[in-house]
Amino acid sequence: MTTKKILNFLDRRDLADGPCLVVDLEIVRKTYRALQRSLPQTRIHYAVKANPAPEILELLVGLGASFDVASVAEVNMVLEAGAAACDISYGNTIKKERDIAQAYRMGVRQFAVDCPAEVEKIARAAPGSQVFCRLLTDGAGAEWPLSRKFGCDPYVAICVMHLARQRGLDPCGLSFHVGSQQTDPAAWQRSLEQAAKVVQTLADEGVLIRCLNLGGGFPARYLSDVPGPGDYGREIRRALRAHFGNALPDTVIEPGRGLVGNAGTIRSEVVLISSKSPGDPLQWVYLDIGKFGGLAETMDEAIRYPLTTRYGNTATVPYILAGPTCDSADVLYEQRPCRLPHNLQIGDDVLIEGTGAYTSTYASVGFNGFGPLAVHVV
Numbered sequence: 001m002t003t004k005k006i007l008n009f010l011d012r013r014d015l016a017d018g019p020c021l022v023v024d025l026e027i028v029r030k031t032y033r034a035l036q037r038s039l040p041q042t043r044i045h046y047a048v049k050a051n052p053a054p055e056i057l058e059l060l061v062g063l064g065a066s067f068d069v070a071s072v073a074e075v076n077m078v079l080e081a082g083a084a085a086c087d088i089s090y091g092n093t094i095k096k097e098r099d100i101a102q103a104y105r106m107g108v109r110q111f112a113v114d115c116p117a118e119v120e121k122i123a124r125a126a127p128g129s130q131v132f133c134r135l136l137t138d139g140a141g142a143e144w145p146l147s148r149k150f151g152c153d154p155y156v157a158i159c160v161m162h163l164a165r166q167r168g169l170d171p172c173g174l175s176f177h178v179g180s181q182q183t184d185p186a187a188w189q190r191s192l193e194q195a196a197k198v199v200q201t202l203a204d205e206g207v208l209i210r211c212l213n214l215g216g217g218f219p220a221r222y223l224s225d226v227p228g229p230g231d232y233g234r235e236i237r238r239a240l241r242a243h244f245g246n247a248l249p250d251t252v253i254e255p256g257r258g259l260v261g262n263a264g265t266i267r268s269e270v271v272l273i274s275s276k277s278p279g280d281p282l283q284w285v286y287l288d289i290g291k292f293g294g295l296a297e298t299m300d301e302a303i304r305y306p307l308t309t310r311y312g313n314t315a316t317v318p319y320i321l322a323g324p325t326c327d328s329a330d331v332l333y334e335q336r337p338c339r340l341p342h343n344l345q346i347g348d349d350v351l352i353e354g355t356g357a358y359t360s361t362y363a364s365v366g367f368n369g370f371g372p373l374a375v376h377v378v
């Protein structure tokens with residue numbers, strides 16, 4: 001959503017200064033509150049990788065959020081924003097042992113794992129810490145699925161939790177992630193059913209799981225409508241009741257995209273409009289930002305950002321959209337072209353909406369000499 005505050009900021013900024021992302025903190029605050037209302041008993045850990053701008057982290061510290069991080073650098077950012085180390089969970093299942101040790105020295109005591117080798121590292125480098133075992137999910141219904149890279153099957157999870165206890169760790173919880181931009185609020189249902197079985201088996205064997213981390217997946221609104229936080233809250237609470245009855249564990253969610261995606265808009269400039277041959281039905285539009293400037297999630301045309309121009313949304317025609325770099329992979333929408341005004345001109349600005357998450361951190365440091373994406377928080 002491009003708010004008045006964002007537009008006012010852009011009015012004062014020169015288009016010649018290059019593409020930039022502008023984030024409206026008020027939207028982050030409102031979305032945080034909406035997520036809180038939808039799951040009032042659940043703690044919110046912000047997935048820092050979505051957008052680690054210091055102003056966002058500081059706002060969330062003020063709102064009482066906790067944080068999910070994936071590296072020591074992210075631990076540092078969150079601590080610098082004023083968070084307490086005990087409110088940080090190290091959710092990446094792939095960590096160097098020396099990074100685990102460093103995070104432990106900085107006070108982090110919650111770590112995610114999905115295999116015995118990672119438990120052994122944590123036992124050596126972060127003795128006594130809380131361990132969350134991540135379960136594999138199929139990612140069905142997600143527009144940015146997480147494949148089989150993270151998580152393990154229930155049998156491995158049970159072994160992992162027993163091993164954690166043998167090594168003096170606290171086998172505290174299970175986690176899963178139903179896939180990013182998960183457009184089906186019922187997706188949590190299957191994972192919770194599976195988690196409940198693991199919890200039951202472990203309870204029978206004397207290991208009590210106290211906490212479930214329900215991951216991220218809450219969507220941003222891009223081109224098509226998505227259900228709201230209330231719908232997700234209802235479905236998740238229903239699934240929790242169905243599978244845990246009155247023995248509800250503590251719960252945590254880890255929103256990234258759903259919390260900050262709609263708080264940001266990128267302004268870019270049309271560099272070139274051209275055709276490959278006289279009879280081509282589609283023209284190409286080249287912007288001054290592409291896959292390497294922060295729009296990496298257009299990979300496979302997975303995420304489809306809304307585009308707006310000063311001409312409004314009437315009289316649009318399809319265009320192939322591409323970025324400015326000399327890499328042929330830097331094409332944003334070609335299989336499914338995007339619609340822009342028929343009278344779009346070179347030099348016009350194009351607003352790319354819903355770009356508050358997974359853009360600034362994905363920008364390359366300078367491919368072809370195009371610098372990282374400028375970020376402004378208003």
Ligand SMILES: *Cc1c(COP(=O)(O)O)cnc(C)c1O
Binds near residue numbers: 092180218256
């Ligand atoms: C990326 C990530 C998230 C956030 O996912 P979204 O789909 O952006 O909400 C949450 N938890 C973990 C462990 C992650 O890696």
